[in-house]
Amino acid sequence: MAPTSTRWDLVVVGAGPAGAAAALGALHADASLRVALLDRADFPRDKVCGDGVAPHILDLLAEVRVTGLVDDRVPVGRLRLGRGGLVVERRTARPAWVVPRRVFDARLVDAAVAAGARLLRHRVRDLRQDTDAVVLDGKVCAAVVVGADGDHSVVRRALGRSRGPVALALRGYAPVASGRRGVQVIEFGTRHQPSYAWSFDRGDGHANVGYGEVLHAGRPAPARAQLFERLEALLPGATEGGRDWAGHLLPLSTARWRPPAGRVLLAGDAACLVNPLTGEGIHYAVATGIAAGRAAAAALRDGRPERAGERYARVTRRILLPHLRHTALAARLARTAGVLEAGLRASAADQRVFDDFVELGLARGRLTPAVAFGLGRALLTPVRPTGRPQEPA
Ligand SMILES: Cc1cc2nc3c(=O)[nH]c(=O)nc-3n(C[C@H](O)[C@H](O)[C@H](O)COP(=O)(O)OP(=O)(O)OC[C@H]3O[C@@H](n4cnc5c(N)ncnc54)[C@H](O)[C@@H]3O)c2cc1C
Structure with a gap:
């Protein structure tokens, strides 16, 4: 009309x-x-979109x-976060929907x-x-x-x-890979910072899967084929049987x-x-x-x-x-080698830290004392190197 x-x-x-x-x-x-x-x-x-509804x-x-x-719709009550072989999976304080x-x-x-x-x-x-x-x-x-x-x-x-800054992401719908049912999976990239691949189970046999990374001024944006390659490298099998692939920019706060x-x-x-x-x-x-x-x-x-x-x-x-100030600081810190992994280790050690990180990434959260303390402790704890798989350049 x-x-x-x-x-x-x-x-x-x-x-x-x-x-x-x-x-x-x-x-x-x-x-x-x-x-x-x-x-x-x-x-x-x-x-x-990733279709995640907090x-x-x-x-x-x-x-x-x-x-x-x-x-x-079927609620999803678990979140799995990973990076380079390090994985933490926990129940979230409240379920989300896809x-x-x-x-x-x-x-x-x-x-x-x-x-x-x-x-x-x-x-x-x-x-x-x-x-x-x-x-x-x-x-x-x-x-x-x-x-x-x-x-x-x-x-x-x-x-x-x-x-201001933008990220570019590609998403599609694919049958949920085994091992990723009933969970929202986020696998952070190790090469193209900051980046992550996701698989969000819709609860109907299919998942919303995708990959996104922050774009940097002066560097060319990745081509569609590279986005696919990076998604598949981080979440093997995620693109199998996928359809409705489309990309979009995200204007970051x-x-x-x-x-x-x-x-x-x-x-x-x-x-x-x-x-x-x-x-x-x-x-x-x-x-x-x-x-x-x-x-x-x-x-x-x-x-x-x-x-x-x-x-x-x-x-x-x-x-x-x-909240925006805290997320901006957290995003800057997460670009520093080791900090994101320290965050994952701190989340694995303490449900409170995990919950506070989820809040920071979703809605109203702040960098709480629990997060600061957990991060500090994880950063000061020596970690043995792992033989981690590498993403394609
Ligand atoms: C790949 C990807 C994954 C994402 N995953 C998630 C996620 O899992 N969870 C989450 O919370 N967020 C996610 N986001 C972010 C989320 O999609 C957006 O932040 C959200 O859609 C913003 O809502 P909006 O109403 O501001 O804009 P939009 O949802 O973009 O709506 C804008 C509307 O404006 C209309 N429009 C545009 N131009 C005009 C015009 N000139 N005249 C009239 N109408 C117009 C469009 O048709 C559209 O309907 C993701 C984004 C991307 C790209």
Whole structure:
């Protein structure tokens, strides 16, 4: 359906997790708002992802009365982390889910529509800010706009903002290899730092498998064939029988995250919020989406839509900045030879350290005293060298 000439209270560009959550956040705060959710794609649509859904995401969605999204899926309660022959596998504090984004995102969009959002098929190409409104493509007019249009965000570029560091990842779906059932497997690379391969059991006989690495300025990005080769080297057999292979960039968060002020807000990948340690981004997308929707609703209620960005920045900087600083530091440390392995050894020795690492990589965690102590102890403990297999160059 083409967008109408209605003047909307809130227009959300992009109906992924960040966009659907923004609509839900606004409508939960004020069900009378006129909210349009624009997406260039028809739903259900695929999104290249590892499909890992952390339990924290469901906590956030419950706050805006969205429940039952994964009730028909099989929870995964174990996580295996490995690097160069060193392996730690433990039960996680809470189970996660592996839900193809074709399913998960469509359910979220349905929830946003049920809450009162109007879903419209529209690819946004241009954004102009007037004194009392934001105009998209010369015809869609809104008091507040949330840019939730993903990694290549048109809205972010219209604000004159660029991306920071990025990672490149390839994913596919393959029959779960024996020995990887009922577990989320992450195998860190030893040659292309930082990098890892994954196999996330969906619980239906198939796993989401993939490989990703951080790109470095001045060095060519790996070709598709190299991504396959590195995945297979780290997780032998993972690509067998695989299909639906596709690659995508991940805009990584940094310690200097700074949301814009004004009527145009950014959420999720559009705001460059992907965990630099793990590539997780759905939690940030939902958290910032809900916060953006709420900030828009509060600013509209006060008759000050031009202050929506300030409100949003206040809230998100408080809930996110300490975590982003800690993950940025942890990601830097993990590049140093030995630190990542010390982290794995510390996680093998102590469930608390393992749990804290998982939090740091997923959602809100920090470098806790338990992690610092465990890391320090592991770094000071001498390790005998192993005859480890080498990845291809
Ligand atoms: C290979 C890979 C594996 C990953 N694995 C995980 C994982 O296991 N767990 C996890 O939490 N995160 C993972 N991530 C990160 C996660 O996919 C993203 O962080 C998440 O999708 C961000 O949600 P979003 O709503 O911000 O953006 P998106 O999900 O990208 O949604 C953006 C939406 O905007 C629409 N859009 C784009 N441009 C326009 C336009 N101009 N006009 C209108 N609509 C537009 C798109 O069609 C899309 O629907 C992974 C990422 C990759 C690439």
